[in-house]
Structure formats: structure tokens, C-alpha cells
Amino acid sequence: xxxxxxxxxxxxxxxxxxxxxxxxxxxxxxxxxxxxxxxxxxxxxxxxxxxxxxxxxxxxxxxxxxxxxxxxxxxxxxxxxxx
Amino acid sequence: xxxxxxxxxxxxxxxxxxxxxxxxxxxxxxxxxxxxxxxxxxxxxxxxxxxxxxxxxxxxxxxxxxxxxxxxxxxxxxxxxxxxxxxxxxxxxxxxxxxxxxxxxxxxxxxxxxxxxxxxxxxxxxxxxxxxxxxxxxxxxxxxxxxxxxxxxxxxxxxxxxxxxxxxxxxxxxxxxxxxxxxxxxxxxxxxxxxxxxxxxxxxxxxxxxxxxxxxxxxxxxxxxxxxxxxxxxxxxxxxxxxxxxxxxxxxxxxxxxxxxxxxxxxxxxxxxxxxxxxxxxxxxxxxxxxxxxxxxxxxxxxxxxxxxxxxxxxxxxxxxxxxxxxxxxxxxxxxxxxxxxxxxxxxxxxxxxxxxxxxxxxxxxxxxxxxxxxxxxxxxxxxxxxxxxxxxxxxxxxxxxxxxxxxxxxxxxxxxxxxxxxxxxxxxxxxxxxxxxxxxxxxxxxxxxxxxxxxxxxxxxxxxxxxx
Numbered sequence: 163x164x165x166x167x168x169x170x171x172x173x174x175x176x177x178x179x180x181x182x183x184x185x186x187x188x189x190x191x192x193x194x195x196x197x198x199x200x201x202x203x204x205x206x207x208x209x210x211x212x213x214x215x216x217x218x219x220x221x222x223x224x225x226x227x228x229x230x231x232x233x234x235x236x237x238x239x240x241x242x243x244x245x
Numbered sequence: 246x247x248x249x250x251x252x253x254x255x256x257x258x259x260x261x262x263x264x265x266x267x268x269x270x271x272x273x274x275x276x277x278x279x280x281x282x283x284x285x286x287x288x289x290x291x292x293x294x295x296x297x298x299x300x301x302x303x304x305x306x307x308x309x310x311x312x313x314x315x316x317x318x319x320x321x322x323x324x325x326x327x328x329x330x331x332x333x334x335x336x337x338x339x340x341x342x343x344x345x346x347x348x349x350x351x352x353x354x355x356x357x358x359x360x361x362x363x364x365x366x367x368x369x370x371x372x373x374x375x376x377x378x379x380x381x382x383x384x385x386x387x388x389x390x391x392x393x394x395x396x397x398x399x400x401x402x403x404x405x406x407x408x409x410x411x412x413x414x415x416x417x418x419x420x421x422x423x424x425x426x427x428x429x430x431x432x433x434x435x436x437x438x439x440x441x442x443x444x445x446x447x448x449x450x451x452x453x454x455x456x457x458x459x460x461x462x463x464x465x466x467x468x469x470x471x472x473x474x475x476x477x478x479x480x481x482x483x484x485x486x487x488x489x490x491x492x493x494x495x496x497x498x499x500x501x502x503x504x505x506x507x508x509x510x511x512x513x514x515x516x517x518x519x520x521x522x523x524x525x526x527x528x529x530x531x532x533x534x535x536x537x538x539x540x541x542x543x544x545x546x547x548x549x550x551x552x553x554x555x556x557x558x559x560x561x562x563x564x565x566x567x568x569x570x571x572x573x574x575x576x577x578x579x580x581x582x583x584x585x586x587x588x589x590x591x592x593x594x595x596x597x598x599x600x601x602x603x604x605x606x607x608x609x610x611x612x613x614x615x616x617x618x619x620x621x622x623x624x625x626x627x628x629x630x631x632x633x634x635x636x637x638x639x640x641x642x643x644x645x646x647x648x649x650x651x652x653x654x655x656x657x658x659x660x661x662x663x664x665x666x667x668x669x670x671x672x673x674x675x676x677x678x679x680x681x682x683x684x685x686x687x688x689x690x691x692x693x694x695x696x697x698x699x700x701x702x703x704x705x706x707x708x709x710x711x712x713x714x
Contacts, residue, residue: 170394171394171395171396172394172395172396175395175531175532175535178532178535178536178539179535181539182535182538182539182542185538185539185542185543185546186538186542190546192546192547192550195542195543195546195547196543198539199539199540199543202535202536202539203536203539206532206533206535206536209528209532210529210532212396213396213525213528213529213532214424217424217426218423218424218425218426219426219427220415220426220427220428220429221426221427221428221429222406222428222429222430222431223428223429223430223431223446223449223450223453227449227452229428229453232427232429236411236415236429239412239415239416239419240415240416240418240419240420241419
């Protein structure tokens with residue numbers, strides 16, 4: 163029974179690499195190959211989602227421990243380098 | 246500036262002007278230099294070295310400091326060569342030389358001819374002591390170093406809000422990983438009390454949800470400027486931070502105490518930003534490459550099996566396949582038989598219970614109820630038979646399907662599904678379009694089993710004949 167939970171990005175990459183290795187050098191039953199492949203697709207999707215998920219944001223942690231959005235003088239840095 | 250210096254403002258232009266000796270800046274500076282050089286042609290001075298740097302001319306430039314003042318100095322290459330030690334920041338030295346004025350900048354400086362160390366400077370000493378103590382506690386142990394997350398959720402940054410370090414970090418992160426989420430804990434990074442502020446910022450930023458790595462640092466500066474990162478309170482805050490900390494104090498030659506404690510030392514703030522997160526496009530490339538390999542491996546595995554199957558199917562001993570089918574059929578029949586047997590025994594049990602019931606009822610002669618029970622018994626038997634038939638049918642269907650799936654892998658399998666292949670008469674090419682034929686042509690048709698030669702009667706180039714359902 164395959165565990166279909168994914169801990170985090172790291173774990174997903176590690177597992178994906180392991181699956182690829184198994185598929186590449188394992189003499190597996192076709193069903194097992196298919197199951198592994200499906201898991202691989204699931205992991206790949208998860209990684210892509212994680213890569214897109216982070217928000218483009220800069221927050222300032224103030225004296226009271228609250229997060230406030232940073233002024234544009236900081237958020238604009240590097241904007242001109244975007245293409 | 247006053248207006249009196251201008252001739253047209255002079256109320257009495259004919260009055261004799263006061264005798265004024267106006268010097269150029271150059272003249273004044275030259276005079277001062279003569280004065281200083283004759284007065285201080287040989288002095289001994291003691292202080293702590295700071296900002297000591299050998300330029301590519303080979304000359305050493307430095308500042309001598311004590312609690313009250315500082316003095317700029319230079320030691321030319323020829324004198325520097327004779328020194329037995331390397332003048333380093335923080336070293337307490339006695340320097341011998343002459344004072345001079347550097348005209349282009351209007352600065353006076355010590356032209357040092359000789360230098361002797363006077364034990365360690367106070368800061369240097371404090372640094373060494375703290376380093377030894379914390380090392381003995383195991384705070385610098387390699388085993389304490391934690392791995393950085395490869396994809397941080399939120400990146401914490403502890404530095405000055407106005408420093409170049411923050412700008413550098415943001416610029417690099419924006420380039421590498423545009424949708425990174427940064428949390429900045431602004432703090433002073435030099436001056437009295439800055440160490441406590443840095444420590445507080447470190448403790449605070451670790452509590453922000455999602456922050457899983459922290460960069461703490463500042464741009465380069467003198468050893469005094471960097472001093473906060475050499476203080477114990479900062480070292481302790483880094484050590485007790487629950488997430489990995491990257492130290493980024495922009496001074497490549499000096500290693501601060503913070504650098505020793507941190508999970509990773511970056512030589513500059515920009516380098517810290519480079520380290521903290523991989524390039525997004527590299528991540529994407531890596532994941533897609535892995536996925537591509539998985540797909541290729543799977544395709545490969547399928548291809549291998551197909552090849553093997555075709556090989557087996559193509560051999561004269563193809564009889565293996567029907568043999569296995571027959572085996573399956575027998576298995577199905579056995580299954581059906583045992584199913585029927587169990588159904589019958591269930592039926593027998595029910596009949597026995599019914600008989601018991603009937604005997605119990607007999608005394609009361611409830612004819613109608615007995616008849617009803619008998620009727621339900623008949624219905625029950627009917628249902629059981631249906632179940633048996635259905636199960637048997639299901640098993641046979643599955644066996645047939647399995648055989649068909651195996652068969653479908655053969656290139657000729659489609660013919661078995663009722664398709665036919667139409668050839669020209671010479672059997673050299675397939676006929677794919679009706680309009681390539683004319684009535685009277687001969688074609689050959691390969692069927693699932695056997696082949697036939699046909700004469701074309703009519704050609705319907707656009708589809709079926711009219712009225713053909």
C-alpha cells in the first residue's frame with residue numbers, strides 16, 4: 163500500500179528521484195511500474211504547485227511582532243530587471 | 246561670504262585698501278606641511294590598528310585609534326617589508342614615524358617607518374576569548390549545522406532597513422525566485438545596543454509562521470562596524486534559533502563569531518541570497534527532467550513487454566496461449582460448480598429450517614401461511630439460480646475479455662474485431678479510398694480468418710450507398 167501523502171517539497175523531490183531510479187533499473191511488474199509512474203506524476207504536480215504557490219511579497223516585522231507590507235522602495239527593487 | 250569683498254560694494258573706492266595677505270589653499274597647506282613636518286619629524290604613537298589594508302602598490306594604509314581619537318597612517322612598501330608581523334585590525338601597536346600632510350586631501354597622516362605589536366587589542370582579545378569559550382561549549386560543532394530547506398516557504402531577513410545589504414539580497418532573490426515571500430526584521434547593525442537589537446530580531450522572526458530559514462547580516466565595514474556580530478548575545482540568539490540561520494557579514498577576510506555559530510556562512514549578503522534558494526527555473530528543469538525520465542522508463546517497460554509478447558505470439562508454439570485460455574476456462578467452470586454447490590447447500594439449510602417451521606405450524610394447520618412460505622421458497626430457489634447463472638456468466642465474460650486483451654496486442658488483432666484489410670489485386674498496396682477504384686476492378690480482402698478476392702460493382706466515393714442503413 164503506497165503512502166499518498168507528501169510531506170514537503172524536499173521529500174517530494176527525493177521520492178520522485180527514487181521512483182525514477184526504480185523505474186529505470188527495476189525489473190518491475192507492469193502494474194507496479196504504472197503505480198509508481200502515477201505516484202511520480204502526483205509528486206511532480208505537487209512540486210510545480212509548490213513552486214508557484216509562494217506569494218511574491220515582502221513583509222516587515224514591526225516592533226509589535228506584526229507583519230506589515232513593505233514600502234514600495236523595497237518592493238520595487240529588481241523590478242526593472244524583470245523582462 | 247561677505248559683500249564687502251566686491252569692489253562695487255565698496256562705499257569708499259578711493260580709500261586705501263587694508264593690506265591683506267590672501268593665501269591660496271595650496272599655499273596654506275604647504276605652509277602647514279612644512280610646520281608639521283619640522284615639528285613632528287619623529288614621533289612614537291600607540292594605538293589600535295583598524296582598517297589596515299595593503300593596496301596593490303604594496304603600501305599599507307591604516308588607522309590608529311584609541312578611545313579619544315584616530316590617526317590615519319601609511320607605511321610604504323620598503324618599510325613594510327622589514328616588519329616581522331602582519332599588521333592586522335584590532336592589533337595594539339606602537340608606531341614610529343613622521344607626521345606629514347597630504348596636500349590633495351588636506352589630511353595629515355603618520356608616515357610610519359616602524360611598528361611593534363603591543364599584545365592584542367582590546368576588541369581582538371574579547372573576540373578570541375569569546376571564540377574559545379563558545380567553541381568549548383560546542384556551539385560551532387559541525388554536527389549542529391542544519392541543512393537549509395531547498396524551497397523555503399518564507400525567507401526571514403535580519404538586517405538594517407536602509408543598508409545596501411538588504412537591497413542586494415532582495416535584488417538577487419527577485420532574480421532567482423520571483424515569487425519568494427520575504428519577511429524582514431529591521432534592526433540596527435552597528436553602534437551601541439545594536440547586538441541586543443539583532444538578537445531580539447532573530448528571536449522574533451523565528452516565531453513568524455512559515456519562516457523556515459533566516460539570513461542575518463550587513464554589508465562590509467571596519468572591525469568596529471561589524472562588532473555586533475562578534476557579541477555573545479547575537480551568537481546565542483543564532484544558536485537557539487529553531488530554523489537554520491545563514492550569516493552574511495560582508496567582510497571576506499574577517500570571520501565573525503556569528504559566522505562560526507551560523508548553520509552556514511555566506512561571504513556577503515548577495516551570496517547569502519544566492520545560497521538560500523535555488524533558481525526557480527532550475528527547479529522546474531529538475532522536476533521536469535525527472536518526470537521525463539519516469540515517462541521514458543515506463544514507455545520502455547511497456548515496449549519491452551510488447552516486444553516479448555509479439556515474439557511469443559509469432560512462434561509456432563503459439564499454442565501456449567490457447568492452452569492458458571483453456572486453463573482459465575476450466576478454472577471458471579470449477580468456480581461455477583463450487584458456487585452452485587454452496588448455493589445448493591444454503592438452499593438445503595433453508596429448506597430444513599422451513600421444514601422445522603412447517604412442522605411447528607402443522608399443529609395449527611395454518612394452510613394459507615404454509616402456502617405463502619412455500620411460494621417464497623420457490624421464489625428463493627429461482628433467485629439463487631439466477632445468482633449462479635449471473636456469476637458464471639460474469640466469470641466467463643471476464644475470461645473472454647482477458648483473452649481478447651491479450652489478443653488485441655497482436656498487430657492482426659483488429660481483424661478479429663471485424664475489421665478487414667482491402668488490398669489492390671496485386672496485393673502490393675492497401676486501398677484506402679473508394680475513389681481510387683472503379684467498377685470492374687478486382688480487390689483482395691484480408692479477413693480475421695482467410696482472404697477473399699472481390700470484384701468492385703459500384704463505387705460510392707462520398708460514403709455509403711443511398712438507402713443503406
